[in-house]
Amino acid sequence: MSIEIEQTDRTRLKRLPKRGQYDRETINSILDEAFICHVGFVVDGQPYVIPTGFARIGDDLYIHGSAASRMVRHVAKGIDVCVTVTLLDGLVMARSAFHHSMNYRSVVILGKAELVENPKEKNNALEALTEHFVPGRWNDVRWPTELELKATTVLKLPITEASAKIRTGDPVDDDEDYAMDVWAGVLPLNITAGEPIADAKLQSGIDVPQNVANYSRNGKR
Amino acid sequence: MSIEIEQTDRTRLKRLPKRGQYDRETINSILDEAFICHVGFVVDGQPYVIPTGFARIGDDLYIHGSAASRMVRHVAKGIDVCVTVTLLDGLVMARSAFHHSMNYRSVVILGKAELVENPKEKNNALEALTEHFVPGRWNDVRWPTELELKATTVLKLPITEASAKIRTGDPVDDDEDYAMDVWAGVLPLNITAGEPIADAKLQSGIDVPQNVANYSRNGKR
Numbered sequence: 321m322s323i324e325i326e327q328t329d330r331t332r333l334k335r336l337p338k339r340g341q342y343d344r345e346t347i348n349s350i351l352d353e354a355f356i357c358h359v360g361f362v363v364d365g366q367p368y369v370i371p372t373g374f375a376r377i378g379d380d381l382y383i384h385g386s387a388a389s390r391m392v393r394h395v396a397k398g399i400d401v402c403v404t405v406t407l408l409d410g411l412v413m414a415r416s417a418f419h420h421s422m423n424y425r426s427v428v429i430l431g432k433a434e435l436v437e438n439p440k441e442k443n444n445a446l447e448a449l450t451e452h453f454v455p456g457r458w459n460d461v462r463w464p465t466e467l468e469l470k471a472t473t474v475l476k477l478p479i480t481e482a483s484a485k486i487r488t489g490d491p492v493d494d495d496e497d498y499a500m501d502v503w504a505g506v507l508p509l510n511i512t513a514g515e516p517i518a519d520a521k522l523q524s525g526i527d528v529p530q531n532v533a534n535y536s537r538n539g540k541r
Numbered sequence: 542m543s544i545e546i547e548q549t550d551r552t553r554l555k556r557l558p559k560r561g562q563y564d565r566e567t568i569n570s571i572l573d574e575a576f577i578c579h580v581g582f583v584v585d586g587q588p589y590v591i592p593t594g595f596a597r598i599g600d601d602l603y604i605h606g607s608a609a610s611r612m613v614r615h616v617a618k619g620i621d622v623c624v625t626v627t628l629l630d631g632l633v634m635a636r637s638a639f640h641h642s643m644n645y646r647s648v649v650i651l652g653k654a655e656l657v658e659n660p661k662e663k664n665n666a667l668e669a670l671t672e673h674f675v676p677g678r679w680n681d682v683r684w685p686t687e688l689e690l691k692a693t694t695v696l697k698l699p700i701t702e703a704s705a706k707i708r709t710g711d712p713v714d715d716d717e718d719y720a721m722d723v724w725a726g727v728l729p730l731n732i733t734a735g736e737p738i739a740d741a742k743l744q745s746g747i748d749v750p751q752n753v754a755n756y757s758r759n760g761k762r
Contacts, residue, residue, distance in 0.1 A: 362588035402589050
């Protein structure tokens with residue numbers, strides 16, 4: 321059974337409604353596959369859009385950053401934000417320039433973030449942020465000290481006003497163009513991991529761990 | 542000789558100034574490699590961040606969309622926007638959770654977009670948008686009709702107030718952590734093209750063109 325997020329005037333897709341999705345399962349799967357989000361916020365009327373890592377725990381999205389970061393300082397005030405996550409899946413090549421498109425899956429979340437001050441929730445969020453990045457990594461590394469926790473601001477954005485937008489499949493051309501002698505179709509795009517590059521200062525005798533050596537995202541490598 | 546873009550209070554990197562770059566060559570190379578940008582704009586105090594394709598011609602960035610799109614309608618009014626382009630180059634794994642990071646190259650452009658009404662400039666922008674996507678594609682496809690041109694809004698954002706932010710290289714750990722028995726390094730990430738998928742309605746006997754079959758971006762495939 322899928323749980324639908326209530327649509328609002330601000331999240332409902334009006335122009336291409338069939339591309340809109342509002343169930344949590346779809347939204348979560350997009351969030352969990354992506355590495356970064358783009359955080360939009362307004363300062364003195366000027367919008368800013370800043371890329372950053374993130375993680376999801378249940379129905380909340382967490383971001384973090386230095387307490388000195390401008391983005392973090394402003395968003396921590398509880399101002400209106402928009403967090404957008406985009407996965408680019410392919411280039412859609414039609415017979416006409418006009419009908420070229422992209423296959424993608426995106427999520428837009430509107431709301432206000434709140435500062436995470438509870439030390440246990442803050443630690444859990446940092447664990448989720450590390451695990452989102454490379455599953456299994458948290459148990460391999462040194463955990464944050466109290467000083468590091470203090471230097472890190474963690475922000476929580478409830479995923480309550482949100483929508484996903486998805487385009488998949490073939491190009492859609494005008495009827496009369498299908499007879500054209502032009503190749504049309506989709507060029508799939510994937511984010512793939514290359515060969516791990518050891519830190520120049522790595523102690524000798526330390527092997528690349530399996531979760532890095534065999535890294536895959538959504539079954540892709 | 543590199544041409545520097547003048548820094549403003551809004552684009553100057555304050556917290557990690559060594560990551561900031563303001564020369565056009567660097568900014569242009571990031572813009573030209575990326576497929577999509579994220580456009581930030583404000584409606585009734587609420588920021589929105591929408592992913593979309595784009596292209597660069599000289600010192601201008603072009604985006605386009607249906608005249609009915611909310612993003613396009615609002616941005617066409619000449620309101621303040623922020624266009625951000627992000628390339629994710631790798632996951633940076635340190636010995637401590639705290640020093641995990643990402644290697645990336647991003648560009649932030651602030652300004653106001655203007656509607657492109659001159660038919661020749663509009664056509665040139667659509668050509669650039671198609672070519673940015675798949676170089677060589679414009680000459681293979683049916684060009685926009687007058688009706689299609691009317692249904693498409695093209696917007697131009699001058700790249701005058703802009704900065705790039707770049708992180709490269711190894712993790713940076715605390716001195717005392719380098720002795721830890723933990724693998725550290727970078728897992729490179731690339732966007733790669735898979736095998737082209739022909740449109741189900743493709744006429745028989747049409748081969749995949751070379752610019753699609755051998756597609757590469759920044760020398761990667």
